[in-house]
Amino acid sequence: MANRLTKIKVDKTQLIIFETxxxxxxxxxxxxxxxxxQVLAQEESTGKWFKYDKDGSEGKQxxxxxxxxxxxxxxxxxxxxxFRSGLLDKALVVGIELTDYKGIAELERNGIYLEExx
Numbered sequence: 001m002a003n004r005l006t007k008i009k010v011d012k013t014q015l016i017i018f019e020t021x022x023x024x025x026x027x028x029x030x031x032x033x034x035x036x037x038q039v040l041a042q043e044e045s046t047g048k049w050f051k052y053d054k055d056g057s058e059g060k061q062x063x064x065x066x067x068x069x070x071x072x073x074x075x076x077x078x079x080x081x082x083f084r085s086g087l088l089d090k091a092l093v094v095g096i097e098l099t100d101y102k103g104i105a106e107l108e109r110n111g112i113y114l115e116e117x118x
Contacts, residue, residue: 013092014089014092015036015037015066015068015083015088015089015092015093016068016083016086016087016088016089017086017087017088017089017115017117018086018087019083019084019085019086020085020086020111021084021085021086021111022084023068023081023082023083023084024081024082024084025079025080025081025082026040026049026065026079026080026081026082027047027048027049027077027078027079028048028049028050028074028075028076028077028078028079028080029043029046029048029049029050029074029076030074030075030076031049031050031051031074032051032073032074033071033072033073033074034051034067034071034072034073034074034080035067035071035094036067036068036069036070036071036092036094037066037067037068037088037092037093037094037095038051038052038066038067038094038095039051039052039063039065039066039093039094039095039096039103039107040052040063040064040065040066040067040082041053041056041059041060041061041062041063041064041065042059042062042064042065043058043059043060044058044059045058048076048077049065049080049082051095052095052096052103054096054097054100054103062106063096063103063106063107063110064106064107064110065082065083065084065110065112066082066083066088066093066107066112067080067081067082067083068081068082068083069081083112084110084111084112085110085111085112086111086112086113087113087114087115088112088113088114088115089114089115089116089117090114090115090116091116091117093114098114
């Protein structure tokens with residue numbers, strides 16, 4: 001009897017492998033251009049979202065969400081939809097180094113896991 005297992009082909013252009021909680025709309029700060037898969041952090045004083053900055057302050061050094069829309073330039077108070085929880089292809093995540101273990105641990109604490117898609 002032959003083995004009935006078949007290989008599943010994975011689309012290596014899809015950021016989201018699976019999403020456990022639907023995305024949410026957030027208010028962006030004046031952060032310039034953001035790309036699909038951009039890691040975001042929330043500024044503590046305003047509650048607005050900015051690009052994650054490992055060396056930042058006021059909460060910008062804590063990665064919490066990942067942007068899941070098309071590339072666009074954020075003005076102050078722009079709206080963006082972000083990924084809140086689930087599994088992402090780490091090759092398509094932007095703005096965090098794979099050696100930033102503290103940042104990746106913080107994403108995992110917030111329910112976002114990065115995995116290599118083979």
